[in-house]
Amino acid sequence: MIEANSISTTRAFYDAVAGDYAELARDELSGKPLDRGILAAFAERVRCAGVGPVADLGCGPGHVTAYLHSLGVTDVFGVDLSSQMVAIARRVYPELRFDEGSMASLDRPDGSLGGIVAWYSIIHTPPGVLSAVLAEFRRLLASGGQLLLAFQVGDEPLRIAEPFGHAVSLDFRRWSPDRIVGMLGRAGFKVNARLLREPDSTERVPQAFLLADAVNPASSGS
Structure with missing residues (x-):
């Protein structure tokens, strides 16, 4: 589904920066009340629907997975391309499950x-395959299941080169919320909430x- 070279480049990037990234992300949510609020809304809707476990796809070092668990989403697990990210998540949150894999081809039944939750994980998906x-x-979710996407807003991609002094680089894609809403509708989703917030001191957009x-x-069309 996603080109093999895109997957391998993304995996290599996050394997290289895993330790530094995990330290940066560790307390990320503590200073972002709106982000915590949308995660809390997702958690409540998942608990009310009660139609299955929750997957944090592109979970990185596991901080969002753990936050959802703290909100009462007891059946939650994380998946990430990077073996180094998964190793960190397992070490920091040993009570939770983390698997290595691709969000584009999860080996689970319909x-x-x-x-x-795809918390800033569609930002490395090539535009031609995001649909x-x-x-x-949608295949993975039961009817009534919940989806939460987080991403940067914009039209131009951003290339990050040599982060934390590591000799790797990766393109970060930004998206128009209206464009993603349209794609979600065509994929079989009904958008219930949009949150657009201004960048904080650590963000550009x-x-x-x-x-x-x-x-x-x-x-789906109603």
């Missing part, structure tokens, strides 16, 4: 999840959060 990734999310239901095909 409709087996009650929720998916297919969202369709995969506005940040977007979309909360959506997985709907039955017959009701």
Whole structure:
């Protein structure tokens, strides 16, 4: 689904920066009340729907997975391309499950999840295959399952080169919220909430959060 070279480049980047990134992300949510708020709304909707476990896809060092667990989402697990990120998550949060894998091709049955969080993990997906990734999310989610996306807002990609002094680079893609909403509708989702916040002191552009239901095909246009 996603080109092999894109996957391998992303994996190599995060394997290289895993330790530094984990330290940076460790307390990230503590200073972002709006981000915590949308995660809390997602957690409440998942608990109310009660249709299956929750996957944090592109979980990195596991801090969002752990935060969801602290909000009462007891059946939650993380998945990440980077073996180094997964190793850190397992070490820091030994009570939770973390698997190495790709969010674009999760080896699970149709409709087996009650929720998916892609917290800044679609930002490395090539534009030509994002629709297919969202369709995969819909395949995995039971009807009534919840999806939460977080991403940077904009039209131009950003290339990060040699972060923390490591000899790696990676493109970070920004997205228009309206464009993603349209793609979600075509993939079988109904968007229930949009949050657009201004950048904080560590960010360059506005940040977007979309909360959506997985709907039955017959009701997706209603």
